[in-house]
Amino acid sequence: MSNRRERVGWYFYDWANSAFFTTVVTVFLGPYLTEVTKAAADPNGFVHPLGISVRAGSFFAYMVSLSVFMQVIFLPMLGAVADYSRLKKEMLGLFAYIGSFATMGLYFLHGSNYVLGGILFLIANLSFGASVVFYNAYLNDIAAPEERDSVSSNGFAVGYIGGGLLLGLNLILFSKAEFFGLTSEHAVRISLMSSGAWWAVFTLIPLATLKRHQALKSLPEGKTYLTAGFSQLGHTLRKLPRYPQTLLFLLAYLLYNDGIQTVIALSTQFGQEELGLSSQTLVQVVLMIQFIAFFGATFFNYIAKAIGARRAVMLSLVIWSGVVMYAYSLLSTAREFYILGAVIAIVLGGSQALSRSLYSLMIPKGQESEYFSLYEVSDKGTSWLGPLIFGIAYQRTNSYRLAILSLLTLFVVGLLVLSLVNVRKAASEAGNEAPARA
DSSP states (O other): OHHHHHHHHHHHHHHHHIIIIIIIIIIHHHHHHHHHHHHHHOOOOEEOGGOOOOEEHHHHHHHHHHHHHHHHHHHHHHHHHHHHOOOHHHHHHHHEEEEEHHHHHGGGOOOOOOHHHHHHHHHHHHHHHHHHHHHHHHHHHHOGEEEEEEEEHHHHHHHHHHHHHHHHHHHHHTTTTTTOOOOOOHHHHHHHHHHHHHHHHHHHHHHHHOOOOOOOSSOTTTOHHHHHHHHHHHHHHHHHGGHHHHHHHHHHHHHHHHHHHHHHHHHHHHHHSSSOOOOHHHHHHHHHHHHHHHHHHHHHHHHHHHOOHHHHHHHHHHHHHHHHHHHHHHHOOOOHHHHHHHHHHHHHHHHHHHHHHHHHTTOTTOOEEEHHHHGGHHHHOSSSSSHHHHHHHHHOOOHHHHHEEEETTHHHHHHHHHHHHHHHHHHHHOOOOSSSSS
């Protein structure tokens, strides 16, 4: 196992990339890109990229879904390549900088050029997901099985602080835009660019501290990393049914975490379009969530020690279901939006951090990057099924409340599937030590 310095460096990649998740995905880009798209819409409120009619209010949700669909194609292959090489750190850095520069390019999004915004977001979110595959795969290198709940929770907690600090600075810029001689639009564009710069600068810390761990598999004779990656991906998909409990957990996670990510990514759009809340209020709520989530991740780590990580995640999903039902039926004022944000903050970090540590116990040794690439299809900031459901529901009903209610299915079915997972059996099937409490 690694030393403390490497763990701290690992934590700092969450600090670095959380700026993209909070400032871009969660707060500014959804409402701003929606306004840019509306400026390009026809009298009926539709835009027509590639000749496809899309309601302006659904465009951002569809872009989130499309970016993650692209991850489904590329990330498992990249993960398989990483397992054959010692290039996890280099590949993390490569995709971090592609994503950060694409994010900085959002500064040039203005007027009615919604296509530019969509393309840059696709590149940034695809790169974000790719970098996190290699980041997550380091968890098995730097923490023993009994340490992973706490190490994973620490990573998320540090990320919430990092993302929250930059968001706080952007809130000051946005709320005092006139003082700085800026329009609100210009302040948003600077905020989007700043998240890319933050991501790029703080990625230097993990690149300086993470080690090049030895690959546990040798490259087959006569194959390149790319061909071996495609071959191993096919082998993994064929072999995955041999680990039925791992497969069952992945199915549950795909459902419930897709719901979590959709609520987070589209909450500001819901607040602006359905409740009529100001951009300043929305930023304040998300900023509050970031700092409360730091304590929430730590709190749920203690719950996991008391009742087991799986039961702790199931408890969080009951609360998430209540959040969606409340947003549909009762949420109407800014004060209620703040209260609901606080509830979300308490369960957000715990549900994500404990899910990651649970999954790490179910992965066959030597295939960490490859299996985490399957996991990343619905990890932090990446979801496709939820935004697709949300986008279709809004396009058909023109109601944000019905669109948010449609996500309840993801939480309920995900909870039911997770209740069937036997964590100790999953660890044994993968050849790992079974946890004392699960």
